Amino acid sequence: MTSLLDVDALTIGFGMAPPVVSNVSFSVHAGETLALVGESGSGKTLSCRAILRILPETAQVRGGGITFNQPDGATDLLTCSSRHMRRIRGNRIAMIFQEPMRSLSPLHRLGNQVGEVLRIHRNLGGAETKRRVLAQFEKVGFADPERAWRSYPFEMSGGMRQRAMIAMAMVAEPELLIADEPTTALDVTTQAQVLGLIRSLQKDTGMAVILVTHDLGVVANMAQQVVVMNKGRVMESGGASGILGAPAHGYTKKLFAAAPMIPEVAQPGGALDRKDIILDLRNVSKTYTMRAGGWRKPVQIAACRDVNLQVVRGKTLAVVGESGSGKTTCARIALGAERPDPGGEVLFAPDRDDAPLPVHDMTRTQRTAFQRQAQMVFQDPYSSLSPRMRVQSAMIEPMQIHNIGSRSEQLEKAAEMLRWVGLDPDMLRRYPHAFSGGQRQRLSIARALTLDPRLLICDEPTSALDVSVQDQILTLLEDIRDRAALSYLFISHDLAVVARIADEVAVMRAGVIVEQAPPETLFYNPCHPYTRALIAAQPEPDLSRPIDLALVAKGAGSPASWPDRFRFEGADAPILRELDPGHLVRCHV
Amino acid sequence: QQMPAPQESSFWQMEINQGHLPPIAERLPETPLIVDLPAKGRSFGRQGGTLRTMVSRAKDVRQMVVYGYARLVGYDTNYELYPDILRDIEIEEDRRFTMHLRPGHRWSDGAPFTSEDFRYWWEYVVNNEKITPTGPPEFMYVDGVLGSVTFPDAYTVVFEWPTANANFLPLLAQAAPPFIYRPAHYLRQFHGDLADPAALKLETRKARVKSWAALHNRRDSMYKFDNPQQPTLQPWINASGTTSRQVFVRNPYYHRIDARGVQLPYIDIVEMSIVGGGLVAAKANAGEADLQARGLDFPDISILKKGESDGGNYRTLLWGNGAASQIAIYPNLNFNDPVWREVMRDVRFRRALSMGIDRHMINRALYFGLALEGGMTALSSSPLFNRADLSMWATMDIDAANDLLDEMGLTERTPDGLRRLPDGRPMEFIVETAGERQEVENALAIVTDTWRDLGIKLVMRPLDRDILRNRVYAGVSMSAVWFGWDNGLPSASTSPMYLAPTNQEFFAWPKWGQYFQSGGEVGEAPDLPEAKRLLALSDQWNHSFDRDERRAIWAEMLDIHAEQQFAIGILSEAPQPVVVNKRLRNVPETAIWAFEPGAHFGVHRIDEFYFEDALQQVTQ
């Protein structure tokens, strides 16, 4: 059996520098999944982009070849005509880009952007296109496909955009799907659904998949072949079972060793001491009006409802939950970037004995102080960096704003911060676009830390990081927390990470908190069906423990399908009840 | 002169055949004006052809009234008056004018032209306070007494004043004359006192005006010539309809014929196109004009000549310009700044300025030396021309000029050599121009250099024509550049009013002019003895009938102007290019191009021009 795609000794570099991808070879067969794992910044994205020939303008392919084998002959993708290439792109080879926000046009509705693929390659009419796109939206887990069709990207949560991206790549049923970290912004239940979708499509159409991921659990669940990369080189490649079972290369071993897991908990944890609260969200709700445009009646979206959260000083409050459940919204409200609906309030106490200040009604000086003390790591690091600002300027900007240090001190600090997050200070001169996804994420973290804040809100800060770097970053965060009593509001999808870092976990679903408890309690005794589904859907890097899709589906399905105790419909959810000390669950008595 | 057998025009043949028009014999007055072409050295022509010419604004259609030049009395090429529309005119002591119309003369719509048309003007237009709230026009008053108009019979009209009104006939011969007759049969339908009120009301509303008087005013456009419905006596009638296309066709009832019985005008159609001022030369160069002088200037000659030698279908004739001066500087004696005003009122200053001009250089640089250098006075072809006036104070002599200025006591100088005014300001002499003619700017550039040697800095300031006027009238502008007197060809019988401070239009004394014009209400009374003398002389002329006395008055007035340099003329009689189609005949080779007197082509009688091999055309 010949392979569908052969990458042979691919070498890519920038400018005069040594290549960032060197001698990378792999091949994919039809119907097969190849997982590309490895260090952040090791050249995975570039290798994938090389296949479709959409490298950055400054990138040079210094050698190697890429052959796409089809029944009607082989094509050298690096040299074929651009017309030929156009017929392949989107049609036979589709790609899911790593950063969904930037990769979607902000001016076009999602329906339009996704449907376009069908219009170009399948020559479908408007109605048929819409039907198929809506079906695809449904499959990737949009509760309301019609709404997604009409929405603009900026009206969607990170995970929703990512799902739109996935839908765009899959809707034309390509022969090869390149998925560059397709599930980083998805909660595990949705992730399970998407992975299931990919698998079923593979089964139906014989699609091959190149899956770039950091999640070894996903690898274990999906891949037949694995390629491990580090520093632009392939460290190890081969069958999934072999590599997962017995990693041969030093790097692979190290990588696998770093993979976090949900610990087996023997007993529930105790309730948290809530005396010293740094951030207090009280009854926060947020309703958005969709820019339906035109003459249609405006549609209201409740992003979150009646959220009450307290971050205890020096502790970490983790928020997990379904994609689109309002986590980011809460975070933005907490930092004053957005106003909650009337009735809600956010209080911030800078110091132990200070009277809490309302975040949305501060005086100018209070606000300045607050903005120095509370920082945010954005879910989408690429968007949060000005494309025309060198990283150096971006890094020293917070210090400039708050007038800290001389210029050389600022530069020194910036370099120091980069080193902390494992980046080379040489990179300071680059522009944001010249980084890999994971590197940008680390930049974002580094920038948030430069001001030595007291409160850090991290919106999925490690989703794009490979497990070893992630480990490094988490250690760093824990370090600082312990050293400087930094408090975190930590949004994540990765339960393993949450289990490691959180002092308390809130689980959100459909805009409300459904369960809240210290992690030990939560993993010991998950009460809510959704929490259970989450835990069940967490993939583990163990081929022998595939995800229990049935359980996932039950919990992640519509609230109406939950057991009576938890069931609710529309906006009238039951209140949170304290089952055990420190363990809140939204249920009827 | 023997009345020749009239010949039918082919242009109207169709109309005649269909009975819309009577045959030629019935269209001519009983005694048409028979033009003696051979006596003028002109040849007989044939009817036909289209003459194309250009103007720069839509309202210039009135130029057809100027060019056509059918007047009650008109000038001939020697600038003598003769009856034109009138069969005859009897003048008694210059105060009683008996006008005899041509029996059988008809308006262009065929209605008879009779004394009734004069009566209509007198009784229903001028003396109707709705239409003319200000009452009868100024020229009807002599020494404050309103003249009388009587209509003894259908073909006689008598104008009469107690004292002499020497100006009356020249006025009627103007390029823009007062029309003292109106097509009564046509206009009465718009007159509130004569028309059916209901119909009138409807008309008024249709014309979107507010009162019948406004409607009447609008329909009555003898000079504006923009109402094709209104009958006329001009050689061509406006046939443009309601469109913007400017076409004029021959008047079937025109009163002039040649000795062979061919009704004038020879040319059937005149087509006037509206072209931007700057493009006239280009279009003429492209052969798109058959007769063109308007919009062409001396600098265009080279390109016209080039077009000619490149095989153009035209010739470029050079006529003389009829303005008394091509470029004249008017120091404003009514300038608001008292210090400057006093300086300018000193005749030595004006003489010094005049002597500080290198006219020869200007002539050579701008006119190839073809213009006449000298101050402003009557042109050389005028019977009143006096060479001494031309050169008086008008030859360059920097030293003499400096002496004059020193004599005035303007000896203080600034570090960079400018003289100081008595109050210590440097002498920056501001000359405002209408900014329309490049020659002016160039001439002033040359003047600037030589005045610098007098210790005077010339500052040129181009403005818009109307703004310039307003500034001069208000006394805000120090001095202005304009043409010389419009009429550079006076004869003894031309009224010399315009030489005296009677008019604000003479930029040297706007306020004196206003004073005179408003009867002392606004402006200032003239206080320079020479100015007063001019006024007195002008008045004296009005009351004298003796040709020699008038001549003497004229001579003295011209002398005063030459002596006083009220306006500092630079040169005159600059060549005016006239583009003429090679096939167009009877166009004089040399002539004077003047609006007043002469009505541009008017005195040269465009209706006698004809095309060599004219295309015969017929109306539908």
Place this chain on the structure above:
Amino acid sequence: MSIQPDNRYVDAEAWSDETNISAPERADMDAPAWLLTWRKFKRHRIGLISGIFLLLCYLMLPIAGFIAPYTPNQRSADYLYAPPQSVELWHEGSFVGPYVYPITAEADLVNFRWTYTTDTSTPMPLEFFCEGADYNLFGLIPSDTHLFCAPPGATIFLWGSDRLGRDVFSRILYGAQLSLTVGLIGITVSFLLGITFGALAGYFGGRTDWIINRAIEILRSLPELPLWLALSAAVPSNWGPVAVFFIISIILGILDWPGLARAVRSKFLSLREEEFVKAAEMMGARPARIISRHLLPNFMSHLIASATLSIPAMILGETALSFLGLGLRAPAVSWGVMLNDAQNLASIEIYWWTAIPMLPIIIVVLAFNFLGDGLRASLDPYKG
């Protein structure tokens, strides 16, 4: 390298776990942003050349009087409309050094032009560092030394002479002094206002936007023409032409900003919704900083292009204004004034050299454009 039996590949090269985060080179790291930009700009060949050319042009301005053989209003009565003369080196096979042939004018009264005959028998070598008409070096120091002039009895009209016998070449040099400076003031004014108001409206939105927008609307719907007409009557008469033009170009700038302001505003309305702006705001950045550091750079290309496009408009603005009697006028010389003189058929067909001022305008405009493009490219983060 080792391929293991189950098709497994393992890299054989030595591998170390260390992430080698080398110490950055200080010098390089400290390089401010403009230096980095400059390095990039240097690589844009045509932009660099244009920049150098413009620099030379501006350096030449104060010493234009020295380079020009004549002064701008120096008339040669005997050489009206003289065609361009060429400077030659060799005469009948022998080297003479730079010289010209004397010319004599004759009025051709058939065609009404000046015809010139060149006396090719007597080469007249040019003089260098010679005495000529007075001028002010740097606008201050009186001097009469010229780089080169024609020997007595000859003329040196490199680009011909005009209607009054003034040297076109010298006038172009002098004209540059005004054309390259005064007009730019208008651009500066209009850009400052346009960017400021546009940025305020676009960034703040709400009431600020409303007020600025109404101001823009009113300004824009206000008739410019009558304003000019009124102005041309209102300017005090004894102001020098340059002063008048100076004021006019400032007013031109003041009236010109709304267009730019609206462009800036609309772009900022959209840019301000970008995540990085929100991020900066959440860090506590003040509006001034956000506008100047985050929003403006993202609109820089448009601004640069607009600026380079305004330059010809400003250089030529006076020709349109002259139409209303507001432009520059004699004795001031500028390229616009010269072109204004050349706006007739004769200048196109017969005395073509009087239209030569078009050349420097086009060249300067192109140079500004390429310079702008170079700048744009060197600010473009995506270019290497």
Place this chain on the structure above:
Amino acid sequence: MTFLKYAVYRFFTMLLTLWIVSILVFTIINLPPGDYLSNQIAELRATGQAEGVAKAEFLRTEYALDRPIWEQYLIWVGFAPGPNGFSGLIQGDFGWSFEFDQPVGEIVGDALWLTVLVNLAAVLFVYVVALPLGVLAAAEAETWMDYTAGFVGYLGLATPNFLLALILFYYGHKYFDIPIGGLMDASFEGEPLSWAKFKSMATHLIVPTFVIGTAGAAAMMQRLRANMLDELSKPYVETARAKGLAPARLLTKYPLRMAFNPFVADIGNLLPAMVSGSVLVSVVLALPTIGPALLAALKSQDQFLAAFVLMFVALLTLVGTMISDLLLVLLDPRIRYGSRDT
């Protein structure tokens, strides 16, 4: 705020502005000393045309020019009755043109559609030429094509309009028999539209379109190019490319729309430019458009005509800005007209 609400709100703002503008326009027109009829009378006196003087005096009372200025304003707008009752702008009576001696409505009516024709041609020219060239220049940046397009554009930009027109006319006529000046052959004026007339108009439009259009086209092209170059390297363009979009569609659908933002902002200028944009050009080229009429009216202070044209242009400006504001919201959904000053 929904789009509809915003549109209504914007419309009322426009009316308010229009009212303010009407006051300003009226003031400015009456600012210069003197007025048409006085000037006219002065000139008529100077040339001894007694008759005209009478007509002018007649008009002065007929149009209430002897009343205080504020009263004149009210009458002009139609808030107060004139000598013959209410008839002002809001009643649809635009006043009288003294210069042309015709109701303003009639003069403007004629000239207006020709004006719109000429400028529409120019605007079309600008868009037809500048859009593709700008996009192309960006797509092929720094190649000979880019430079040539730029050079030609700047050539047109750097030549004064009138000179350019003369050159084009002269050589156009000499070598290609292109007519000089005017909008159609005189013989077609007033004729119904026919193929021949259309052809005549088309040939007459070549030079004006070119002269008016070059500057605009060059400007638009260069700015578009700059904006496009900014957008071209953004990731969403790569996504579009990964979809396999053809270059033309790719460029026009994504980056062009983004790059178009500043141009949409300028649509406000497009409409009035159709009327007043080419005033000076029309004057020098003697196009029978509204521009020369306006200039003449202003110079001679033919106040009703001038005021009407100016009000008309102002109205177009305001409508244009309104449209551009509305379009902006449609073009870029991110734009919210909320405030940020908290």
